[in-house]
Amino acid sequence: MQDSKNSKWFLDYFSPSEGHMHGIRTIFSSKKTKFQQMDIMDTASYGRCLVLDHKMQSSEADEFIYHEILVHPAMLMHPNPKNVFVVGGGEGATVREVLRHKSVERCLMVDIDEEVVMLCKEHLPEWHAGAFDDKRTALKFLDARRYLEETDDIYDVIIIDISEPVEEGPAYLLYTREFYEMVNKRLSAEGAIALQAGTTTPDRLLNLTAVHKTLMQVFPHVVSMQAAIPSFGLPWGFTLASKQTDPRKLSAEDIDKMVSSRVSGPLKYYDGDTHQMSMHLPKFIRKAIDEQKRIIEDNAPIFTYN
């Protein structure tokens, strides 16, 4: 009777009354690091997965969707990105996508949790695909906000690849107007940034819409994009902000040309058509962004799951 049934499960709770169930094949590593609970497991439906504080971060089967939509639109906003800064990005897949851009000379990744990065490097080799060992990559284990406050470096693109703002975690201070102003100061004149901005589920749009409006205080061009990452269980939003290029002005052909000349290796998710799709949001999300007045600030942060 039990043979066809999975008996080991990872339950990814979105709230006390909703979640996504993943059958576990085995667990490679389960550890309480200095900063968070980390699990690397093999699931029946999505293969290997990184789970932080009981939330799915990325899976073998669909991490390409997350990492391509996070990285490539932002990279293409800049005509010739050489210096890239990745905030967070533990698994190394964000750096992997950055390094596909032939113009890149240096990619600095600053993640707070060395243990997570080291265990991902060991157990999730397809995620980094050697990116940690690329001579263009620099890796620091620091609080990214403090690093930005203290550095004089200038970057062409900054990718913010961090988990959701929760009350106990340090991430929430990486979602505020003050932080985005700091980011803006460290960007070159044609620079752009991108980040994941939470779910696009109706009635749960506070995070996405407030991030969008907060970024509009700091950047002239702000676009939010929706992507379906099935292992997340809920549809997801990403926000792109740029100093000069308006991403909605680029045609499918423009994007396809740039990808073809500037990016090495075939992409699986992103191209001109995907860009067009991403530049349009469903009506109810656009309406929610329009109506949102909340600006996220250090002393008025937003916490997911509250």
Place this chain on the structure above:
Amino acid sequence: MQDSKNSKWFLDYFSPSEGHMHGIRTIFSSKKTKFQQMDIMDTASYGRCLVLDHKMQSSEADEFIYHEILVHPAMLMHPNPKNVFVVGGGEGATVREVLRHKSVERCLMVDIDEEVVMLCKEHLPEWHAGAFDDKRTALKFLDARRYLEETDDIYDVIIIDISEPVEEGPAYLLYTREFYEMVNKRLSAEGAIALQAGTTTPDRLLNLTAVHKTLMQVFPHVVSMQAAIPSFGLPWGFTLASKQTDPRKLSAEDIDKMVSSRVSGPLKYYDGDTHQMSMHLPKFIRKAIDEQKRIIEDNAPIFTYN
């Protein structure tokens, strides 16, 4: 300790090793009809829900996404749809959206399960919103395929709103080339159809891509669209097939003008921008459609969950 925790759950399994968990507030009706197991329940995250054979069909919080993307693109393919045929559509929300189109004179809904329709009418009034009592609506409880075989009626739009093809159920014969040819014969010269075509999750694209290719055997214009319906737990695909109008040729402005003049009441999901989004699919889905060679036929059907 338990107070903050939901103790009653609906587990919507996508496979023996994956599912979506919905906290139940209460169950309004739980019944084994002649055709299927039916549950109407109130969930904490999505409000009231219709569940057939243990699978979420639609929820109070996001049924608008499902029903708007299913109905409106197809309706707008025809310049002046008067006669509409809804295959299935138990909850009545598909008819509700059809009746928003001012040109409609008659909408016939044929559902096999009278008990489900009657219980939805009682427990889910916002779904039908009076559509069953509209004088333009006709309702028959029959096998839709047999009805189509025997009728001489001609329709301008046919909306196929049925559950997934499973081995035990009758729905699988409503996904074959032979059925689509029958549908095509009953469509007027500028007619169009739409249907839900299963998940767009990578590696689970067989249903969507085979439906798409099968429809291409019968219709000149076929477009698949992706929509995020969070209560489904996985991203979902819809396919639109049209005899004359190519939906990809319509601009956002064209759509907005048609919606404004032809549709009564405000839509929440669909408009010109949403149409543009829907006309583009992620690269991996387009590639999977291109590479799919399978044509679904009566004697070579496809079953989900096999």
Place this chain on the structure above:
Amino acid sequence: MQDSKNSKWFLDYFSPSEGHMHGIRTIFSSKKTKFQQMDIMDTASYGRCLVLDHKMQSSEADEFIYHEILVHPAMLMHPNPKNVFVVGGGEGATVREVLRHKSVERCLMVDIDEEVVMLCKEHLPEWHAGAFDDKRTALKFLDARRYLEETDDIYDVIIIDISEPVEEGPAYLLYTREFYEMVNKRLSAEGAIALQAGTTTPDRLLNLTAVHKTLMQVFPHVVSMQAAIPSFGLPWGFTLASKQTDPRKLSAEDIDKMVSSRVSGPLKYYDGDTHQMSMHLPKFIRKAIDEQKRIIEDNAPIFTYN
């Protein structure tokens, strides 16, 4: 695929990391009363169930075990019980078992939650089996402790049939030395009491052992008994305290004779042999009782699930 699988579940959590899963057939009533969350549901494995604050209270399939072991040993401690007091006992099954004793002239049940009692009366008729309408039964909806403080009544047997002591609930003040002293004062010279005392799981014996030792401060004869009530998911303990009769002195034959002459209707769980079994505990439980020094007092209460 899903047909053989239950999709609606009641999860009875024993802790954040353990619980018992019950497939739900349907829910008859789900209500937040003035005092607690109440659910009356039909489960696949145990039939109808009463669930209070997300914890199983009793099930159609095995409530006979709970109610017989709670009531009959205490009743037989007294040679001729006429007046019986039931503290709590919402479903009415405790009164049902009390009324089987032919000597009983009056059984007063004091439960704090009128809504629970009324809904049990409606949905769980086999539990009370008419006991609420028996002319010997009196029913009051009050705080039982306050009632005991204020009354001058004397009872031959007092059955304490309440839920576990939790921090938010009022029940915890019905588990203290002060309360047991109050109970003792209202008992006649040959009186006895019984109560459920929590799980007998190794390493979770605090409640049972402290209740046992607290009762020993007040009563000369105290015996704890273990019973397996499968719907509870964990083995359970009951404690019996008596003013005169030592229950361990009664042989199987003694019990069988008393049951035969004093109790009407056949019992399913309790008889002389079951009594012998109940008078013996596994070695590790006896050892834990011996070693327990904690006395539960009003200003030093015990809370389960802390």
Place this chain on the structure above:
Amino acid sequence: MQDSKNSKWFLDYFSPSEGHMHGIRTIFSSKKTKFQQMDIMDTASYGRCLVLDHKMQSSEADEFIYHEILVHPAMLMHPNPKNVFVVGGGEGATVREVLRHKSVERCLMVDIDEEVVMLCKEHLPEWHAGAFDDKRTALKFLDARRYLEETDDIYDVIIIDISEPVEEGPAYLLYTREFYEMVNKRLSAEGAIALQAGTTTPDRLLNLTAVHKTLMQVFPHVVSMQAAIPSFGLPWGFTLASKQTDPRKLSAEDIDKMVSSRVSGPLKYYDGDTHQMSMHLPKFIRKAIDEQKRIIEDNAPIFTYN
């Protein structure tokens, strides 16, 4: 929010609509052996556990209950057991308990699954506690029934420590009259056997009662015993069969004396009082045994979970 919640679970299904949920801390080994699915995991509530074919076999927190009640009553039926045969017993804890008996000169364990035994030896050292390396222990990886058919050895005690009879597994032929006759032939004149016989849940007593009646065809003294092993989620039955000694004739003092003189090391579950408890069953179980007429035979086997 998620911190207090377990997100990794082992669900031990008793049927498609009931089970016990165990929060997983980590998984040490997950493997499909030649015979079964094996998982060794660390759970929050019961510590390390062996799980075979998705069913809990034994846990760190309460394996002492299972192994003591399985081994010691049978050992004490024989006045001086020297040769002991353990059928199954993968974890090594059954042999560990056998070896506590000072009279034992040789203990042969025959388990079909070498991989399980080797992984238990590595990951569950407290279970075997060195028993595999004791010079009195012999270990063979064979089908136990075939071994018994072919051997001429005579044993004083035979402990049958195998999983439940399921249709796919080989265990069901170790629950039949023919097998018990074979066992009986290999027992010395004062020999005894013991085995686990399934749950004692009301309405699920077929296995226990039929095993009991089948053993009565072969042995003069047969006693079934109930034990609460919380990690099993349901109460459990064990059956003891003896050629000469009637276990119900032994007083608590007899048992305590024998344990004291013959067994080394302190026991945690079993002693004279526990023996008395074990010699008595609840009334409904005795009645079900009395009424059972089914004899299990090779060509009329019983399967759990059918």
